[in-house]
Amino acid sequence: MDGVRAALAQIAPKLGDIDANLDLHLEWVAKAADQGARLICFPELSLTGYHLLDQVPEVALPTDHPTLKRLADASRRIDIVAGFVEQGAGYKFFNSAGYFSGGELCHLHRKLYLPTYGMFQEGREFAEGQQVRHFDGPIGPTGLLICEDLWHGSVPWILAQQGAEILIVPSNSPTRGAKPDRGVTSVDVWGSLLGVTAQFQTCWVIFVNRVGSEDGLIFGGGSMAVNPFGVRVASAPALEESLTMVDIDAGSVRRARTAYPLLRDERLDLADREIQRIRRLRYDLPDEES
Amino acid sequence: MKDLLAIDGHWTAELLTRFLRVELERTGLRDFVVGLSGGIDSAVSTALAARAVGPDRVHAYLLPYRQSSAASIDDALEVAENLALKTERVDISPMIDGFEEASGDVGRHRLGNVMARARMTILFDRSLKRNALVLGTSNKTELLLGYGTLHGDLASALNPIGDLYKTQVLALAEFLELPESVRKKPPSADLWPDQTDEDDLGFSYERIDRLLIAMIDQRHDDEVLIAAGFERSMIDDVRQRIVRTQFKRMPPVIGKVSLRTIGWDFRYPRAWKS
Numbered sequence: 083m084d085g086v087r088a089a090l091a092q093i094a095p096k097l098g099d100i101d102a103n104l105d106l107h108l109e110w111v112a113k114a115a116d117q118g119a120r121l122i123c124f125p126e127l128s129l130t131g132y133h134l135l136d137q138v139p140e141v142a143l144p145t146d147h148p149t150l151k152r153l154a155d156a157s158r159r160i161d162i163v164a165g166f167v168e169q170g171a172g173y174k175f176f177n178s179a180g181y182f183s184g185g186e187l188c189h190l191h192r193k194l195y196l197p198t199y200g201m202f203q204e205g206r207e208f209a210e211g212q213q214v215r216h217f218d219g220p221i222g223p224t225g226l227l228i229c230e231d232l233w234h235g236s237v238p239w240i241l242a243q244q245g246a247e248i249l250i251v252p253s254n255s256p257t258r259g260a261k262p263d264r265g266v267t268s269v270d271v272w273g274s275l276l277g278v279t280a281q282f283q284t285c286w287v288i289f290v291n292r293v294g295s296e297d298g299l300i301f302g303g304g305s306m307a308v309n310p311f312g313v314r315v316a317s318a319p320a321l322e323e324s325l326t327m328v329d330i331d332a333g334s335v336r337r338a339r340t341a342y343p344l345l346r347d348e349r350l351d352l353a354d355r356e357i358q359r360i361r362r363l364r365y366d367l368p369d370e371e372s
Numbered sequence: 373m374k375d376l377l378a379i380d381g382h383w384t385a386e387l388l389t390r391f392l393r394v395e396l397e398r399t400g401l402r403d404f405v406v407g408l409s410g411g412i413d414s415a416v417s418t419a420l421a422a423r424a425v426g427p428d429r430v431h432a433y434l435l436p437y438r439q440s441s442a443a444s445i446d447d448a449l450e451v452a453e454n455l456a457l458k459t460e461r462v463d464i465s466p467m468i469d470g471f472e473e474a475s476g477d478v479g480r481h482r483l484g485n486v487m488a489r490a491r492m493t494i495l496f497d498r499s500l501k502r503n504a505l506v507l508g509t510s511n512k513t514e515l516l517l518g519y520g521t522l523h524g525d526l527a528s529a530l531n532p533i534g535d536l537y538k539t540q541v542l543a544l545a546e547f548l549e550l551p552e553s554v555r556k557k558p559p560s561a562d563l564w565p566d567q568t569d570e571d572d573l574g575f576s577y578e579r580i581d582r583l584l585i586a587m588i589d590q591r592h593d594d595e596v597l598i599a600a601g602f603e604r605s606m607i608d609d610v611r612q613r614i615v616r617t618q619f620k621r622m623p624p625v626i627g628k629v630s631l632r633t634i635g636w637d638f639r640y641p642r643a644w645k646s
Contacts, residue, residue, distance in 0.1 A: 259628070
């Protein structure tokens with residue numbers, strides 16, 4: 083099988099300590115490279131930790147910051163996906179993930195959906211991303227989604243429609259406890275969601291969650307990779323730090339899309355017409371002039 | 373930057389007396405209990421409470437230890453008289469003696485904490501007896517620096533001065549015409565003889581407050597603070613104190629293992645249905 087080995091870096095970043103987390107990243111990059119990985123994926127906000135609150139502006143980095151440059155330098159060895167607080171134009175702070183390769187930040191994704199309900203308050207801290215774009219990465223056409231982005235079915239759909247074959251989902255997902263027969267519930271919930279997403283979009287889906295806890299939120303871990311048939315082919319344990327390898331064979335996308343030509347059959351015009359109609363209703367907009 | 377600390381005495385007192393009145397009424401209780409130490413913070417909290425609900429409904433407790441300075445007790449009595457409050461005096465020495473008998477010599481730092489918690493024990497007991505709320509007496513400077521005993525003097529039901537820096541408490545004391553003896557003496561926790569806050573902290577309140585308001589309220593970064601005349605060592609020391617004592621400003625951490633966790637996704641105001 084002609085594959086690319088990817089590493090799922092299920093780490094527990096230190097809250098608010100970029101220097102310590104950068105060291106952690108570089109250490110794990112070396113470990114993954116030694117084990118033959120071409121790509122290592124870290125969780126959401128891997129350089130900062132999650133429950134930042136008023137620390138968000140203190141740890142925010144513009145994309146030309148030396149810390150990110152050091153990650154980029156490390157990406158001469160293998161590709162790196164890492165999460166950080168990005169300071170954008172106008173001092174807007176984004177929950178961003180970068181794809182670093184060959185010494186450069188070659189793709190940036192700003193989290194689109196900031197959960198602000200239940201235990202989450204990201205809408206208070208961050209600005210929303212505005213773009214869903216994939217890029218032609220070294221291991222194939224790749225899209226990044228950050229955690230909650232995957233809970234909005236339009237995002238993986240849009241990425242697949244524009245050509246993405248590999249969806250990478252850095253996450254910071256806390257569990258809501260553990261249940262008989264299900265174990266750590268966040269792992270179970272994500273398992274279903276990721277399986278369905280991979281199957282519907284006939285894409286690889288690589289989910290990298292963090293572990294550790296912050297102020298009582300306990301992150302579930304359970305990182306996993308699902309192939310374009312919706313079959314889980316790699317799983318990291320719940321709650322434990324781990325470096326989990328998965329071999330991604332690009333040929334499997336071709337086979338999945340041959341067996342299930344969902345992408346070919348997608349009716350964009352139909353979707354577009356209906357979306358425009360729903361949009362006018364939803365936002366109480368006037369009918370389009372003809 | 374000094375002007376940043378300026379407050380309007382009249383309106384600040386007005387805001388805080390209204391706050392005390394509304395929050396007390398909300399609970400359905402009638403009275404306040406407060407420990408009067410003879411210091412400026414408890415004097416100002418008490419004066420605000422007396423303005424809010426009248427002196428008859430504020431019960432002031434003097435809670436001296438054997439070694440407490442006599443001047444502190446005199447000052448507390450003078451404040452009570454100034455505000456027309458009745459006082460009760462409870463000597464905490466037997467409680468502390470009992471603790472020492474059980475625990476041996478624990479050193480003055482730990483014993484100071486035990487004293488603060490002995491006072492808390494008495495105030496919360498009396499609050500039940502009198503259907504009253506315990507009034508807080510920690511100012512913003514102390515709260516930020518964590519200069520207080522968890523579950524001791526930091527414990528209260530509501531705190532009218534928790535958003536006023538020490539120097540602002542002093543300004544309010546002047547507006548409230550509290551006795552000069554209380555306003556002019558060096559602030560002290562009075563946990564051991566000759567203790568003063570400014571010795572403990574290593575800086576004068578005036579300087580600390582100027583730094584805190586620039587750092588916290590104004591969100592200035594270090595370059596600006598240094599340009600304003602604060603030394604790097606002071607900035608680092610103060611920031612470290614704030615960071616290290618965050619736990620004192622928060623309820624205990626609860627590990628989330630359910631769908632709705634107190635503090636995370638079980639969220640109601642303190643004034644829930646009142």
